[in-house]
Amino acid sequence: MLNFLARRLASTLPVLLIVSLLVFLMLRLTPGDPAAVLAGDAASTEQIAAIRASLGLDRSIAEQYLIWAGHLLTGDLGQSYYYKTAVTTLIGQRLEPTLSLALITITLAVLVAVPLGVLAAWRFGGWLDKALMGFSVAGFSVPVFVLAYVLIWIVSLKLGWLPVQGYKRLADGAGTWLYHLVLPALTLSVIYIALIARVTRASVLETLGEDYIRTARAKGLPEVKVLMRHALANAAVPIVTVIGIGIALLIGGVVVTESVYAIPGLGRLTVDAVLARDFPTIQGVILLFSFVYVLVNLLVDLSYVFFDPRIRY
Amino acid sequence: MPATDFEKLSVESATVHEQPSAWARVRRNGSVRIGGAVMALLLLIALLAPWMGTVDPSLFDAASRDLLPGQRGEITTLEGETVPHRFLMGSDSFGRDIYSRVIYGTQVSLIVGVCTALLSLAAGIVFGLGAGFFRRLDGPLMRVMDGLMAIPAILIAIALVAMWKGSLLTVVVAIAIPEIPRVTRLVRSLVLTIREEPYVEAAVSLGTPTWKIMGRHILPNTVAPLIVQGTFICASGILTEAILSFLGVGLPPDIPTWGNVMAEGRAQFNEYPHNIFFPGIFLAVTVLAVNILGDGLRDTLDPKMAKRG
């Protein structure tokens, strides 16, 4: 087990390193000069040169990277060109809405998708199975923002049950907080549910085809026990894996969802930063999302220790 | 005992039967048929766009702004003439015909989808073969791919398009790049598995050089899973392009794409939802069709992939 843990941790570090390298390179390969952009159209060459020096853009690429990485390690993500504050401050301000949305979505999705997937696999070929597979493909295909508008149209504008847009802080009361997050979470969760349900179903189906299921039936166990004690326990690993991998989809969806529902979170920050060509902020947000993704998946991998005794011993 | 007696009585000689060819199975599959039919229809629409009762999508008329679907109004042609026109899907806030923009948008979506798929497949095959065959390349290459996959695809695409300025080329490249790691992984794992197969080992012992083994034994057996993967990348590409345009970081607004139409219609969604709904329906149906096609292809061509998830 120690070997597994060690190996897993060791392979995370190079990935984080490469992520930082990629993010750094991505934004350094811009055509055009960020210093000129910042200086504005009327600036003189001296002013542009001064800005370039202050941003450290006159040094070699390798030096720039090392300096930048050094800042990273101390938690300094630089200064936003646009908002003129530290990127970390910006992120701190926008963190709560995104986190709230993400957590509610994940909880909702897992609670709905896993049981549905299990049931669909159990009643393979039945109406639930076919309905679920249909829903799954649709959920994958209908874009998040189209779905968002459809839901807004029906639920908010026509029925008036839920607010159209906006976000209320948790500090202002859990009721309103939830009230404003229901529709966005519902929208975002659809694609996540589609993915998890599909993989759950596939995993349980594959497990149900294994030899030990036949043995369990041959022992005279009722189907429910066969499903719970034998199938699910073995199907857990792929399901947990996909919950981790699906976070990437979630992040992508967050960007769009916050845009449609006017939620002042990190997703909105990303879009705004991109439109303003605010490189430090773009870098900071992308780094944050990527690191979170890597860490979540690391935790998922480490959790295998609980699910699979073959790793423990 | 003479061998002929074995052959006469042996069970094996009695039980060989033919299987239908892969192509026949593909053609018979329901999902392939439905998905394929819709795709064919869309392709037709894309090709026949100028003749489908459309006008040039950039044409507008200030007098015909925000018309509801089905209403009649006027449109100013390139020559300066003002002609009566029925706005089947309504008009946007500039007075442009949504119907024309949506129909022409089909062209863009299909081009983006197919080009993205082809580009990422090509790059993925090269990297995947490299990683699968050259052990020294494998480690570092897959690490880079892991790193690339760790960054959510949308963010990469957004960042790249932001840097390079939206044009068809940059959008296609920006959407293709995040898809490359998955293709690379697929090709690499296929190479590694197929290399273990006895028929590849037989080729080695028969003295077949490595490059011939690659081309003759390994690549042909990767075609099916890659077709399936390519179909899914196409769907993803169409979707991503729409999202980018919707957010304002995709193709320039003068090119009519579904995402752009929706982006422009956002502000008036409350009163004039048709700006969003019509392109949205087309988008959803297209992506759905491609995904269904992909599912069908996967079930017939590569059932093992279904397990790989």
Added chain:
Amino acid sequence: MNNDAPILQVEDLTIALPSGGDRATAVRNVSFRVGRGEIVCLVGESGSGKSVIAQGVMGLLPKSLPVQSGRILLQGEDITHAPLSRLRELRATRMSMIFQEPMTALNPVMTCGDQLDEVLREHTRLSPAERRAKVLAIVREVLLPDPERIVASYPHQLSGGQRQRIMIAMALVLDPVLLIADEPTTALDVTTQAQILKLVLDLQHRHGTGVLFITHDFGVVAEIADRVAVLRLGDLVELGPKDDVLRRPQHDYTRMLMAAVPTLRVVERASDPAAPVVLKVQGLQKVYADKRWFGPAREVHAAQDVGFEIRRGQTLGIVGESGSGKSTVARCIVRLIDPSGGSVLLGGDRPGERAEDIARMPAARLRPLRRRVQIVFQDPYRSLNPRRNVADAMVEGPMNYGLGRAEALQRARQLLAMVRLPESALERFPHQFSGGQRQRICIARALMMEPELLVADEAVSALDVSVQAQVLDLFEEIRSRLNLAMLFITHDLRVASQVCDQLVVMSQGRVVESGPAHRVFGAPQHEYTRALFAAAPGKDFAFGVA
């Protein structure tokens, strides 16, 4: 209840197959009985339907394989169409089943103890303490050492033989009257198989259980059966006491099968001691190192200090169980893997010829020498590229060395005739052939290179008995006609006894004994060899001889 009443009665059973298959029924009008304390072997080749019958009795068949007609009676009760609830009551309490693959038949995430306990919890009202006592008792009865530790272990921590004992324990803990065993020893080594067979016999004897034993191995049948039922493509062709069926078979098919089973008696074969040495292996070594973060690197010596020589026109057999290293040696010789040490010398015994050591030769120099050593693999279904037709498969080798396509095809036609396949086979694709036919194509493909040494790596292990006999005959014929040297790897002693002149016995990477086959078989010296031969099932049985 009358003690003479049969435990199991199968009457006129017909089970349908889904439409579009080879035939309409999996089994047709099959009838037999299993009495108290009796072992009935259901034997047949692939596709005979024997497994379908076994699972049908337990009610484990999927809906796509329904019972069309006939009856299944367990202790007089008709369970053919019994409701699932009744079947569940009967399972493990009155009838139990053990399966073929012990690796996959146990739940990997539950301890062995829990899986045993489950049976008791489901069917009895015993307290936890009583259940534990019973579990430990049955684990002891199946002769597993250190029951406390075994009960707390997970399946992956046990060996294949130990896992099968757990399966047997699970099946017999509630003392059922019928045990159905579906090829339980097929996936096990010869020595482990012998132990498990003995265990089954002992337990069955002690408890008076009726046993329905499914197998394709006639040695096993000879070892344990009381009565034998022979199945062919779903039909029961012969049924009777063991001696009758195996020594005086009535039906043509059974007679053919008896003739196909290789005997364990080796006749001394004429061999030319002056024949030139084609292959000489000395001190061959293959080490796999598993570098770990914690603890020292784990080294596995797959082959250690292996040496032997093969002369022209001779067949040398390497026998051993799994993990013995025999396949590793074969693959080192053909240079599909690289040896860690030692030498593999080709030729050099004829005047003017130099021996070439191919053990560590770099790839470029190796290429021209590859044609001299060719290999036939175990799995005929994976040895041919499914996308290339037979002609392409066969000409690939010679064309690599400069032969033109037309000439290569000409040679291919001759070789196809030698392996008794029609010329039309050239146009066809692998999926159009049966396993035995595919293996012949692979043999022909190897011979296209005109090798000096042909390596057969378990080349007949995946084939049915009758097909195996054909292919073995073919190997013999080829060897004598072309005066080839052959290296025959196998775990099956009967096969080895039929084809080998010289024999090498391997265990755990080392050669434990070697010499002329008739001497090693007749008078084995090493303790391991003796144990190996003693474990061969039905070794003293003469098939087809009244």
